Amino acid sequence: MEAVTRKYKAKDYKSELKPIWCPGCGDYTVLNALTRALAELGLAPEQVAVVSGIGCSSRIPAYTSVYGFHGVHGRALPVATGLKLARPDLTVLVTGGDGDGFSIGGNHFLHACRRNVDLTYIVMDNQVYGMTKGQASPTTAPDWEGSKLTPEGTGINPFQPLVVGLASGANFVARVSSSDPVNMAQIIVEAIRHPGFSLVQVLSPCVTFRPEQAEWRDIVRTAVVDYTDDAARAARRLMTDDGFNVGKVLYKGERPPFRPEFEKTNGSIAELEARFLL
Amino acid sequence: MTVQSVSLVIAGSGGAGVVTAGSLLLDAAANAGWYALMSRSSGPQIRGGEAAAMLRFATEPIMSHDDSFHLLMAIDWENISRFSAEIPLVEASLIVGDPAHGDAPAALLSGKPRQAALPMSEIAGRIENGRPNMVALGAIAALIGLPPEAMQAVVEKNLRRKGQAAIDASMTAFHAGVAAAADLPAIAKLPAVAAASGPRWSITGNEATGLGVIRGGVRFVAAYPITPATEVLEWLAPSLAKVGGVLVQAEDELASINQIIGASYGGVPAMTATSGPGLSLMIESLGLAVAAEVPVVVVDVMRVGPSTGIATKSEQSDLNIAVYGLHGDAPHIVVAPNSVADCLFTTQWAVHLAEAMQTPTLVLSDQAMGQARAIIPRPAELAFIGQRITATAAVEGERYQRYAVTASGVSPMAIPGTAGLTHTADGLEHNEFGTPSSQASDHHTQMDKRSRKLTQFNYGDHWADIEDAEVGAGDTAIITWGSSTGPAREALRRFSDAGGKARLISVRLIAPVQPEKMAAALKGITRAVVVEQSHSGQFHRMLRAFYDLPRETCSLHQAGPLAFGPGRILEQLNTWRA
């Protein structure tokens, strides 16, 4: 315990805008945890940017008082990549859902993990498309029959974001539950502090289209094992668990982040032009 | 022909060194004080395919390729028929082939060109490490009047690393070619030039585009490789590093466009380069840049479409997607360079426009300019540097309005890191603060504002190049854009040299349209020919939609990869004159 007060309170990171999420939605908790984490880190709001794509969870930037960018569906990671590479001084966070990140934005997810830019990616996974009235998402179980689009279930294997993230090179992997905003805040603090691409999967129930997910708060359990720096071990652990071990960092890698330098000018435009001169 | 010039093609396949020979010849011509233009055509193979280097030399700046070639130097005939449509030959033309490879294919002979033999491989075989392409170069030099010492300097420079033996072998083969040319029929010769009229550059359109990007102030580039735009990126990667910029290779074009949007939102002017297929993927995010008001520059080096089309060859057929491709009403800027040299000016201008109006700007270059190398007079310094209007400090008691409604439509942009001005930039329709809104009034207000930015901007005279045979005289105009401008310029020159009076209007600012300026440019014009390289006449249709054209307007349009030569345009002008 330090005898210093923090300069900012969690609510200093919230905007005046009232969220339009359904009451009980897990995303409220993520907003809560995110703002607590930023307060704990003491980051000036203008030094932070939250980037998102499209979906319920992608609404987060407008609900914060930091710089925000609300782009198109699936492209939050490249926007954040460009922003962070151009402005390494900023703390850049990416928020979104499972559809935005793993379906339409799937390729960017793989390459963001590979590229390992110093970003923190918080994915609110509710295994459903909420904004379009409840269709199956890439993380939906194959036998979920709740959507008119796939009345007999998708019949296809759910995407394993954390395992795929590990295999692709994510430098920090954690899973948390929206039932515990304080733990989530703690993990987000760690994720932001850890250099490189940090992936935080949040089990964030959709109370409207997946009401059965309300049970998640009772199913989730704190993972018993602490994090490893061995991606293979972390992957094995993930491949064998049921998806409800939460609350701890699973993997922390040591790979240096991708950060091309905007070097101090060691040339000039005149020099470039001189090469064309006959 | 009014322009004193020599046009020739060097063709050959797998390892014949055609492209290298063309480059050496271009550099040698530059040493001789000439101006030059070289484009190339090649087969689909990555290596060893058939290739042709098309060159034109003159003692003054060159605007386009000629209608036909004086000389076809064929190191072999492999698949050369594939290029026959791109190598127009007439009775005055000369085909020189190597008898070791048999006779010229019939496809090349429809224009009844003269033919002659040069045993390039046999001559080269007699020289240790001699190569047929150097023999060919020697013969070409002798035929067109290029001084051998001009080549000597180029070979020495290019082969310095390979050592003196390599230089000697090349020059021996070259001189053997010079000697052998004594037995060949004559073609047009260019006079030697004592000293060039002024400083000259050797540059490709893609390099000029890259330089325009840097001159304009861009310091972040993200891109995905694609023919024929890749050279823009290959030039930019090391060049940006020299001036404190960065190029990132993205995972796809969706990523490139969004990375540059992110970087530009962060306050660093940003661009990407692509071709048609990549532009198609970027379209949704271009709309995002319009709505979120983030300046970005996207260069489309056009190739033959649709789909993968013909990746290595040119067409002006992305005009429609560039102008109309975005969903919703999405005011953005489309500009087009009209020569290799203009790739520099127009791209630099594009950065300036994008930054000034905080909107995406598309630059429609094409393969014909992008991959062409030209010897050009040194381009002028330009004042255009991207200048973004930013908000730098919070106003006491006022909440920052990212999308404030202003008279100019441009709202001062707060760059992340600026205290007190945090906001969310949004692709959702929003109010002045950036807060998402589905209200009609907000949509209308923001639409008006985004549109006003473009309509109220002063584009000056750069919207088009307007060239008169005699200022104010004549009632005939050529209206064109992009790389079709070169042959149109030359047609105008020939027409005026023959006493005709006409006006060239080459539209650089494709969108937003400039009806008042066009009306002024068309003053006194009663007849016009619209020239473009597209199957459906996209440019002509666009002109008809937005401009009052002369009653008698005809459209000269054809699909790529064939370009109109100056002669075909001149023919149209002469029809009216008769």
Next chain:
Amino acid sequence: MSGKPQDGGAIRTLPELLAHALAMENEAAERYGELADQMETHHKTAVAAIFRRLEKAEKAHLGELDEMCRKVQLPHYAPWDFKWSGSESPEAIAIGRVNYQLSVREAILLAFEHERKAADFYAEIANTAEAADVKELARQFADEEHEHMGWLETYLAECGPDDSRVLEDPDPPLGQE
């Protein structure tokens, strides 16, 4: 989820108590406010009104507390370092426990549950702390929470039996972006 000592048991000094009280009352006020906003956004005005009343009550309480804290140098606690047994502060209703069709009655019961937790938290400190000033203040805080519970009981009594019945929403959810 995190293993914490018994509620409030580890709080020994006045600054520690004040830091906890301040955090808890702040969170409670903010949470009630947020829940009121959520319900207002979804036009659940009756439930929203309950949460709004509670927010006001907490804010009033907070005003007095702020005054007290001004004279004391408070230790800083990260959110996960507070000495309550749950993860969030005892008074804050977990966001996941409300829903779109929450009835007034349910809202009151939920608030009551958390006010009681807050009261218990303070009571525990009052019972276990050694310092007289800590004991006294904790007792005072506990009493205030009991006061809130009293109001809630009154509200509950005002609730007719109909308040517990949640009508079906005849309108289906709408598609957005």
